[in-house]
Amino acid sequence: MAIKKFAVAAYDDENVLFPAVAKVRRSGYKIHDVYTPFAVHGLDEALGYKSTDLHIAGFIYGLCGTSTAVGFISWIYCSDWPINYGGKPHFALPAWIPITFELTVLFAAVGMTLTMCYLNQIMPGVKKHVFHPRQSDDMFVMAIELNNHTSEEAALAFLKTTGAKETSIQTAEAGWWYGRWDKKEPYEALNAGV
Amino acid sequence: MHLKYESFVREPLVDGNKTFHDVSEDIVSPIERKPGRMWYVGFFFSVILLCYGIFSVSWSVYWGLGTWGVNRTVGWGWDITNFVWWIGIGHAGTLISAILLLFRQGWRTGVNRAAEAMTIFAVMCAGQFPIWHMGRVWDGFWVLPLPNSRGPLWPNFDSPLLWDVFAISTYFTVSLLFWYSGLIPDFSLIRDRAKTKFRKMAYGIASFGWTGTAKNWQRMEALALVLAGLSTPLVLSVHTIVSFDFATSVIPGWHTTIFPPYFVAGAVFSGFAMVNTLLVITRRILHLEEYITIGHLEAMNKIIVLTGSIVGVAYLTELFISWYSQSWGEMAAFQWRIMGPYWWSYWAMMTCNVVSPQLFWVKKLRRNIPFTFVMSIVVNIGMWFERFVIIVTSTYRDWVPASWSYYSPQWPEVGFYLGTFGLFFTCYFLFAKYCPVIAIAEIKFVLKTSGDNYKRDMEKIDAMEGEEFVHLVQTHHEEEGHEVLAH
Numbered sequence: 051m052a053i054k055k056f057a058v059a060a061y062d063d064e065n066v067l068f069p070a071v072a073k074v075r076r077s078g079y080k081i082h083d084v085y086t087p088f089a090v091h092g093l094d095e096a097l098g099y100k101s102t103d104l105h106i107a108g109f110i111y112g113l114c115g116t117s118t119a120v121g122f123i124s125w126i127y128c129s130d131w132p133i134n135y136g137g138k139p140h141f142a143l144p145a146w147i148p149i150t151f152e153l154t155v156l157f158a159a160v161g162m163t164l165t166m167c168y169l170n171q172i173m174p175g176v177k178k179h180v181f182h183p184r185q186s187d188d189m190f191v192m193a194i195e196l197n198n199h200t201s202e203e204a205a206l207a208f209l210k211t212t213g214a215k216e217t218s219i220q221t222a223e224a225g226w227w228y229g230r231w232d233k234k235e236p237y238e239a240l241n242a243g244v
Numbered sequence: 245m246h247l248k249y250e251s252f253v254r255e256p257l258v259d260g261n262k263t264f265h266d267v268s269e270d271i272v273s274p275i276e277r278k279p280g281r282m283w284y285v286g287f288f289f290s291v292i293l294l295c296y297g298i299f300s301v302s303w304s305v306y307w308g309l310g311t312w313g314v315n316r317t318v319g320w321g322w323d324i325t326n327f328v329w330w331i332g333i334g335h336a337g338t339l340i341s342a343i344l345l346l347f348r349q350g351w352r353t354g355v356n357r358a359a360e361a362m363t364i365f366a367v368m369c370a371g372q373f374p375i376w377h378m379g380r381v382w383d384g385f386w387v388l389p390l391p392n393s394r395g396p397l398w399p400n401f402d403s404p405l406l407w408d409v410f411a412i413s414t415y416f417t418v419s420l421l422f423w424y425s426g427l428i429p430d431f432s433l434i435r436d437r438a439k440t441k442f443r444k445m446a447y448g449i450a451s452f453g454w455t456g457t458a459k460n461w462q463r464m465e466a467l468a469l470v471l472a473g474l475s476t477p478l479v480l481s482v483h484t485i486v487s488f489d490f491a492t493s494v495i496p497g498w499h500t501t502i503f504p505p506y507f508v509a510g511a512v513f514s515g516f517a518m519v520n521t522l523l524v525i526t527r528r529i530l531h532l533e534e535y536i537t538i539g540h541l542e543a544m545n546k547i548i549v550l551t552g553s554i555v556g557v558a559y560l561t562e563l564f565i566s567w568y569s570q571s572w573g574e575m576a577a578f579q580w581r582i583m584g585p586y587w588w589s590y591w592a593m594m595t596c597n598v599v600s601p602q603l604f605w606v607k608k609l610r611r612n613i614p615f616t617f618v619m620s621i622v623v624n625i626g627m628w629f630e631r632f633v634i635i636v637t638s639t640y641r642d643w644v645p646a647s648w649s650y651y652s653p654q655w656p657e658v659g660f661y662l663g664t665f666g667l668f669f670t671c672y673f674l675f676a677k678y679c680p681v682i683a684i685a686e687i688k689f690v691l692k693t694s695g696d697n698y699k700r701d702m703e704k705i706d707a708m709e710g711e712e713f714v715h716l717v718q719t720h721h722e723e724e725g726h727e728v729l730a731h
Contacts, residue, residue, distance in 0.1 A: 083457040083458065083459075084457065084458045085455055085456045085457055086456055086458065086461065087264060087268075087429075087433070087456060087685065087688060088429070088456075088461075088684075088685040088686070088688040088689045089461040089462075089464065089465050089685065089689060090458075090461070093458045093461075094458050094459065094461075094462040097458050099458065099459055099462065101462070102459075102462050102463050102466045104463055104466045104467060104470070105466055105469075105470050108470045108474075112474075122389070123401045126389070126398045126401070127401065130396075130398070131395060131396070131397065131398060135400075135402060138402075142402055145401070145402040146401060146402075148404075148407040148410070148411065148481065148485050148488070149401060149406070149407055149410045151477070151481055152407075152410040152411050152414040152478075152481070153410065153414070155414055155418060155474045155475075155477070155478050156413075156414040156417060156418065158470070158474055159417070159418040159421055159422075159471055159474055159475075160417065160421065162467055162470060162471070163421045163425060163467065163471075166425070166463050166464065166466075166467045167452065169463055170454075170459070170460045170463055170464070171453075172428065172452035172453050172454055172460070173452055173453065174449045174450070174452055175449060175453075176452060176453030177448070177453050178453050178455045179455075180436060180455060183436050183437075184265075184436070185436070185455070185456060186429070186432045186433040186435075186436045186455075186456055187264065187265055187268045187433060187436065187437065188263065188264035188265040188268065226453060230445055230448065231435055231444050231445055231447070231448025231449075232441040232442070232444040232445040232448065
């Protein structure tokens with residue numbers, strides 16, 4: 051929980067956004083985040099983000115599912131309660147393939163989705179600051195973090211040169227918190243008149 | 245930044261001169277308006293049907309399954325017919341969203357959201373049938389491998405019926421996750437546009453606090469891709485396992501190795517038909533003709549004619565193999581299917597599934613909306629009869645001629661089936677009212693490469709000479725480089 055000051059630029063075209071991101075990074079400003087209405091491919095690289103390891107987590111969850119199924123069924127059929135079905139072997143691996151497969155998929159899918167929610171910090175009841183009401187509609191929004199030594203005017207003037215359609219200075223909560231989306235937060239009063 | 249070039253020969257996926265904002269407006273505004281009269285009428289009838297279904301099921305549970313027409317030989321009857329029918333319908337959504345994603349089929353974006361919703365509702369309907377077929381439904385948790393005071397005695401992990409429990413619950417869970425994770429960004433759009441307090445709060449919760457940062461999108465895309473990769477074998481496995489319910493038995497007409505691919509093809513066939521039924525109505529009522537274009541319907545009709553032909557080949561193969569096996573049980577089973585007391589169900593299946601879809605080879609008919617709508621219903625009637633033929637006409641004459649019988653459903657079975665229509669359409673009407681029926685973020689993603697207006701720019705580029713095009717690209721790069729270097 052930290053309330054900070056941001057210079058915000060809104061672009062209406064992702065083809066303007068990419069050079070702008072490069073320019074802002076080169077100039078030494080600290081990009082807090084870029085908000086887009088849809089997945090813009092290549093933006094993560096332009097921002098210098100590493101690729102995600104989420105799929106590796108998914109693979110590990112899948113392995114957990116496989117071993118849970120094989121381990122549990124073989125324990126039941128070979129040790130806990132062996133039953134003779136028409137003289138067939140107790141360790142009947144081919145017959146367990148369907149359940150093993152299903153549990154692999156189930157564990158991988160559920161585990162990955164929950165991990166994605168955890169990493170992205172999304173959950174019912176979570177609230178985050180929205181810098182621009184159209185950032186989920188048709189605007190590509192970049193927020194630059196300001197500190198006590200940065201000049202607000204200079205930052206805004208600089209953002210204008212990158213092709214931004216709208217710019218503003220906003221005080222905002224940088225992280226996430228639990229809250230209702232229909233309620234105003236106390237810090238938002240500081241943005242009145244912006 | 246779009247490196248993907250798409251020829252103008254391909255039909256645009258989004259018609260009309262749309263901007264990003266137009267897309268949001270067109271798809272979200274039906275949610276923000278009060279629904280029309282058609283919606284209320286449809287919703288009302290669905291709830292009535294649902295209530296009748298609940299009454300029929302309650303009756304069956306209270307008086308027992310003796311109220312049904314099932315007997316010593318036909319133990320599954322309408323109930324499992326409907327189960328397989330619904331689960332088959334539930335295959336199209338995941339096929340569209342997962343397999344077509346992996347095959348990079350751009351047209352899936354217009355229809356995937358509604359198809360996935362349909363999948364989830366169809367699986368919900370399908371799940372009802374095995375549950376209430378248990379009779380003593382209060383003991384239903386016995387199918388789960390829970391520690392218990394009976395030993396503990398575990399369920400039979402070698403039985404296809406238990407595989408079904410795992411397959412269908414996994415399929416439902418994974419489809420739900422896939423569908424909902426795609427809905428989160430679209431809910432955040434509704435939340436950010438919301439004018440009323442309640443809508444802001446409700447969609448704030450539903451959107452999980454999504455704001456669409458670059459890193460969030462990166463992880464969301466990674467998740468979507470892996471879920472697609474997982475769902476692809478999953479969707480094939482589910483109907484394969486359903487077909488094992490039959491194929492691993494020793495009943496003539498069921499004991500065949502052709503069942504898994506034949507069931508999967510049939511599932512895709514009926515699922516796409518159901519998607520067409522729903523989308524023809526949805527696009528009309530919500531005015532989404534520019535997003536769910538005739539091209540989309542035609543693409544699905546092509547899949548219908550392909551899978552319908554696969555199913556047709558499977559029917560003929562079954563007949564050939566029953567003769568080729570020279571097993572009197574097999575031959576008798578198929579002879580009675582064609583000419584026995586249930587001949588009408590076999591020929592209804594053959595006509596609706598094999599003969600009539602062949603009309604879709606004609607392009608004019610594939611692009612004709614009323615015809616598509618009628619065919620989509622005909623296909624699902626045919627697929628219902630397929631399951632009826634498999635279940636009833638393989639069992640009504642068993643190994644002991646003294647117990648041969650004829651099966652007709654009783655009113656609670658029919659009421660149960662109608663009730664699942666009520667459940668399905670109640671859910672679908674609520675979905676169409678409260679959720680974006682088209683994946684907004686995905687449409688915006690393809691808009692620049694496959695939208696109508698961007699296509700027209702592409703026509704100019706297509707007409708250029710090679711050198712002219714190279715010159716254009718070079719100047720474009722210089723301009724961008726110039727801008728970056730200026731600082």
